Amino acid sequence: MSKDTGRKRIAIMVGAGYIPGINAVVAGASLAAGKLGWELVGILDGFEGILHPEKYPDGGVIEINPRVLNLDPNTGSVLGQSARIDPFNVRTINKDEMVEEVDMSDELLKKLKAEKIDAVISIVGGKGLTILYQLQRKGLNAVCVPRSIENEIASTSVSFGFNTALTFTIDMLDRARLAAKAAHKIAVVEVQGEEAGWIALQAGIAVAADAVLIPEIPVDLKNVAAHLKDKMSGKKSWGLVVVAQGAKIINQHKNEEPVSTLKASLSPLATSDSNSEFVIHSSGQAAQAVATGIQLRIAEETFPMVIGPWVRGGAPSAVDRQLGVAYGAGAIQALEAGKNGVMVSFVPPDIKFVPLAEAINKVRTVPAEGMFFQIADSLGIYVGK
Amino acid sequence: MINQTNNILDITGRVLNIQRYCSHDGPGIRTNVFIKGCSLRCKWCGNPESIRLKPEVSYDPKKCDGKKCSICLKAPFPEGGFYFVDGDDTKVKVNWQLAAGTTEEMVALCPTGALEMFGKTMTVGEVMEQVEKDSSIYRSSGGGMTISGGEVMLQPDFAAALLQEAHNRGINTAIETACNAPWANLEKVLPHVDIVLHDLKLMNSERHKKWTGVGNERILANFKKAYETFPKIDFIARTPLIPGVNADDEHILGVLEFIKPHKNVIDYELLPYHRFGLGKYESLGVVYELDDYKTPSEEVVQRYQAMIDKAFGRTGEK
Numbered sequence: 290m291s292k293d294t295g296r297k298r299i300a301i302m303v304g305a306g307y308i309p310g311i312n313a314v315v316a317g318a319s320l321a322a323g324k325l326g327w328e329l330v331g332i333l334d335g336f337e338g339i340l341h342p343e344k345y346p347d348g349g350v351i352e353i354n355p356r357v358l359n360l361d362p363n364t365g366s367v368l369g370q371s372a373r374i375d376p377f378n379v380r381t382i383n384k385d386e387m388v389e390e391v392d393m394s395d396e397l398l399k400k401l402k403a404e405k406i407d408a409v410i411s412i413v414g415g416k417g418l419t420i421l422y423q424l425q426r427k428g429l430n431a432v433c434v435p436r437s438i439e440n441e442i443a444s445t446s447v448s449f450g451f452n453t454a455l456t457f458t459i460d461m462l463d464r465a466r467l468a469a470k471a472a473h474k475i476a477v478v479e480v481q482g483e484e485a486g487w488i489a490l491q492a493g494i495a496v497a498a499d500a501v502l503i504p505e506i507p508v509d510l511k512n513v514a515a516h517l518k519d520k521m522s523g524k525k526s527w528g529l530v531v532v533a534q535g536a537k538i539i540n541q542h543k544n545e546e547p548v549s550t551l552k553a554s555l556s557p558l559a560t561s562d563s564n565s566e567f568v569i570h571s572s573g574q575a576a577q578a579v580a581t582g583i584q585l586r587i588a589e590e591t592f593p594m595v596i597g598p599w600v601r602g603g604a605p606s607a608v609d610r611q612l613g614v615a616y617g618a619g620a621i622q623a624l625e626a627g628k629n630g631v632m633v634s635f636v637p638p639d640i641k642f643v644p645l646a647e648a649i650n651k652v653r654t655v656p657a658e659g660m661f662f663q664i665a666d667s668l669g670i671y672v673g674k
Numbered sequence: 675m676i677n678q679t680n681n682i683l684d685i686t687g688r689v690l691n692i693q694r695y696c697s698h699d700g701p702g703i704r705t706n707v708f709i710k711g712c713s714l715r716c717k718w719c720g721n722p723e724s725i726r727l728k729p730e731v732s733y734d735p736k737k738c739d740g741k742k743c744s745i746c747l748k749a750p751f752p753e754g755g756f757y758f759v760d761g762d763d764t765k766v767k768v769n770w771q772l773a774a775g776t777t778e779e780m781v782a783l784c785p786t787g788a789l790e791m792f793g794k795t796m797t798v799g800e801v802m803e804q805v806e807k808d809s810s811i812y813r814s815s816g817g818g819m820t821i822s823g824g825e826v827m828l829q830p831d832f833a834a835a836l837l838q839e840a841h842n843r844g845i846n847t848a849i850e851t852a853c854n855a856p857w858a859n860l861e862k863v864l865p866h867v868d869i870v871l872h873d874l875k876l877m878n879s880e881r882h883k884k885w886t887g888v889g890n891e892r893i894l895a896n897f898k899k900a901y902e903t904f905p906k907i908d909f910i911a912r913t914p915l916i917p918g919v920n921a922d923d924e925h926i927l928g929v930l931e932f933i934k935p936h937k938n939v940i941d942y943e944l945l946p947y948h949r950f951g952l953g954k955y956e957s958l959g960v961v962y963e964l965d966d967y968k969t970p971s972e973e974v975v976q977r978y979q980a981m982i983d984k985a986f987g988r989t990g991e992k
Contacts, residue, residue, distance in 0.1 A: 375771070380887070382888060385713075385856050386713075386854070386888055386892060387828070387854060387855065387888075388713055388714055388715045388886075389713070389727075416771065419754075419769055419771040419772060420771060423771060423772070646754075649754065649772075650754055650757035650767070650769050651757075651760075652759040652767070654759065654760065
């Protein structure tokens with residue numbers, strides 16, 4: 290309950306990694322809380338504002354309700370960001386000036402209690418859901434709002450942030466296509482998607498790409514190259530390949546790592562190995578590997594491009610803006626309904642509340658027999674199936 | 675961590691791995707004892723499994739039998755620690771947050787070895803049993819035992835006992851350290867060391883803090899005091915050379931200026947950065963923080979090597 294008034298006091302915080310539209314969620318929660326006469330406060334920089342309030346001259350917990358009228362959903366997060374939010378592994382420097390990770394979850398709960406916070410709304414991605422699940426099991430009243438660029442969070446048809454990323458990616462692919470056309474080359478564009486290929490596939494369909502490589506379907510670059518050669522055998526002198534960051538390439542060996550003296554300082558487990566299937570996670574490597582792989586197989590020139598973190602900036606799309614506001618309001622509705630340990634979920638046409646235990650440990654991948662693959666196939670897009 | 679015991683052989687420490695036939699961390703053929711736990715968090719670290727003191731579970735999907743097995747989805751494994759996702763991928767996925775409670779006993783139940791535990795408690799006697807297997811090779815090659823890490827100074831009693839016991843058995847000793855520890859720890863360990871391979875990662879303290887987590891004032895003070903207090907030890911300075919981090923004149927010249935007044939610093943080695951540890955980050959569920967950094971070019975390495983050779987009065991081919 291609020292320190293002074295006795296009304297409910299709810300805190301809202303954001304997990305690691307910026308996604309456009311966070312302010313929309315905050316605004317939605319604030320308006321809905323205000324209507325109930327509840328107080329909404331914001332924790333700055335993940336849980337930092339609570340765990341380390343001394344870092345903030347004006348305090349690590351800020352009032353939201355009175356500010357909401359000036360809260361622009363188009364701007365960055367009013368709550369700030371933290372690189373990591375895990376209170377079970379907080380990196381600290383101990384009294385001996387040595388770096389270590391310590392479990393500060395008990396201290397976090399104690400401090401939230403001292404701030405008389407009744408519940409926490411967390412705007413988090415997949416890992417954040419697990420952290421809030423753990424905190425909820427330790428006694429925290431928690432409601433989560435799913436946010437994700439690649440839309441891999443299960444138990445909701447869409448996370449906010451995805452539509453903005455998709456919209457921006459399509460815009461960039463349009464530009465890449467024009468560049469490829471002008472240069473008579475094959476543009477290989479890496480897009481977000483480490484675990485799920487939604488952005489790559491949906492954006493690839495939207496721009497009618499020549500091939501789309503996603504994590505769900507390991508592909509042999511020999512087949513991708515053959516498809517491109519076939520498509521470029523007529524008048525078409527350019528190509529466009531969309532590659533998700535987590536695309537899996539088969540039958541391609543990694544480059545042999547040259548022996549270095551540094552290796553001697555590494556533990557025995559550092560030896561690199563090559564296997565028949567490998568996953569590329571580092572930004573830019575997927576585009577590079579695919580572009581090189583194609584160019585080595587056919588007599589066409591390729592150029593790799595990376596969209597990468599560009600999708601994390603800017604204003605939210607219209608869809609994400611309304612979804613964010615709805616999710617924020619939905620989180621307050623969940624608390625009003627006495628729900629605890631749930632994730633707000635959009636199951637068209639309804640907003641529902643899914644227990645966190647059911648929301649974690651699931652990845653919303655593109656279903657193998659889904660309509661998107663059929664559409665891609667009918668458009669002549671190679672997807673590895 | 676350390677058992678209260680009067681017998682040096684019974685003192686225990688947390689060991690990551692013991693690697694025989696090593697040839698780069700000190701002279702001759704050596705056995706490297708990797709101990710677990712580090713007091714820095716270098717963003718380029720190639721041994722992520724050595725960073726934390728506590729034992730950690732790792733997972734190698736290539737060895738996993740997936741849905742045919744599923745043993746890790748049931749008790750006694752932590753609830754929610756391991757799971758499957760829908761689709762063609764039959765391999766187990768790991769929820770690293772929830773899997774943190776996995777123990778050595780549980781890992782032993784994994785029939786394929788896909789799950790592995792990094793870090794086990796060993797006695798000095800147990801480690802020496804492994805180390806002593808190659809005593810004749812040490813003698814013929816001029817080698818010995820090297821304690822690497824992690825950070826050796828984080829387990830000073832165990833390290834001191836291990837080094838002392840090696841000396842008792844006539845085995846040459848070396849350690850690899852960044853020396854981010856209280857001087858009291860160094861005082862325990864260094865009397866039993868023949869060679870110290872020590873990192874000088876960044877001479878600029880602000881940049882040192884940015885890339886490793888702490889400033890370098892105490893580290894530099896420790897080294898200076900160590901050079902002066904232990905004149906019979908051979909010190910070899912090392913820098914993991916990373917373009918964009920420390921592959922610059924300021925750092926290399928700064929190191930040379932720091933070490934040159936001390937005659938017992940016999941060499942300065944460059945270790946060109948390589949992304950060898952990358953796969954291990956995935957197997958531990960740890961985020962690699964130095965994503966887009968490249969290996970230094972041969973040209974850069976050679977240029978700085980020439981500066982070092984000149985400073986040490988070496989000419990011609992090495």
